[in-house]
Amino acid sequence: MTDAKMPRMTRIQQKNRDLIMDGALNVFSANGFRGTTIDQIAWSAGLSKPNVLYYFSSKDDIHRTLLTELLDMWLAPMQQIDPAGDPMSEVLGYVAAKMRMSRDYPRESRLFAYEILQGAPHLTQILGGGLREIVDRTVAVLQGWMDDGRLARTDPRHLIFSIWSMTQHYADFEIQVRAVLGRGRDPFDEGQAFLDQMYRKLLTP
Amino acid sequence: MTDAKMPRMTRIQQKNRDLIMDGALNVFSANGFRGTTIDQIAWSAGLSKPNVLYYFSSKDDIHRTLLTELLDMWLAPMQQIDPAGDPMSEVLGYVAAKMRMSRDYPRESRLFAYEILQGAPHLTQILGGGLREIVDRTVAVLQGWMDDGRLARTDPRHLIFSIWSMTQHYADFEIQVRAVLGRGRDPFDEGQAFLDQMYRKLLTP
């Protein structure tokens, strides 16, 4: 009983769906939804176009499935903030975790960036529902810490926006970042150090 | 001699090219390059598709022209930082100016966001050339202020990244921001206040 999914998947189904998800992530994250063709996804997955459409009913289906499969993983770091932990360590840990995500999963970052830029046509429910609740919970924790004088007062929601924007900037706009920094520098290491300094100063009571 | 352009433009040319640029900005900024059709641009400009192609040779031509026409305006705020001014006021003024750009020109912000996300296929020269020089000049000014002890020490380039990412976040991801904040709040006003507080703490020596 290792899999709780309703329809049991054969090995081939499992393998090919994974291949398609990975190929789709490659292409969607590089070209956006409209800029992606099923042929490109198929090629990137090493399959034929009709075969891809044997596993997914449409390009939209692939996109929607990909987004929902990745959303939890993408939001996980924020839910790992420990209300019982040390405030400064928890926040800086979250920043570091998001920075690691940008370094290790830039495709996912760009995928969501495209989706939000587009107006989040596939994420409206999540934006107005689940995401807001998750953020609200974190906001409550941060607000509690500020009320206890363990963090300097600031708007918790905009604090979260700042963390999202700055960390994801290194993934989404990596080309610009590298163009400005020049070669031989590690944007992610430097960015991590900068953010650490910045949030330490902002949040020290 | 009000116009220095090589080929003199008739009134009609001037007017229609402007219409096309504005329509293209609408559509490109909402759907990205691959997501927009010439028909959409034409409709948004109030012209027919062949008429649009009478003024521009291709969709690519429209896009390239739009980017280059808007680039100067987009980078202007950074060049208005006054090396002889008060360091803190100059930086906070730049942040405020960028924030105003996000509020007043979200289309431009999204247009460039798409382009950089895509890998900046039309801006590679500018990214590696002009932009870097402009940034370097600003970096020199900031570095001077830090060396003089008038600003706290921090990496000037990552400081600039942080300003770009946070201010543009309010335009590019406005939907997400509004979804998280809920109705009845002004993201730009609040964001401006937050950033002011943040950079004041970071940069006070």
Add this chain to the structure above:
DNA sequence: TGAATTATTGACCAAACGGTCAGGATCAAG
């Protein structure tokens, strides 16, 4: 006014794209 230039469009084309389908290949189980 009239000729020349500029502006506009309906009709059209070839390529690309999302998606379908009948039929064949492969595989698992008895």
Add this chain to the structure above:
DNA sequence: CTTGATCCTGACCGTTTGGTCAATAATTCA
């Protein structure tokens, strides 16, 4: 080996899209 289910594909279809063009309308200017 046989059989039924799963897996895979070449060929195909209707639509969309970027772009062309010949013909017509509007404008400019001598």
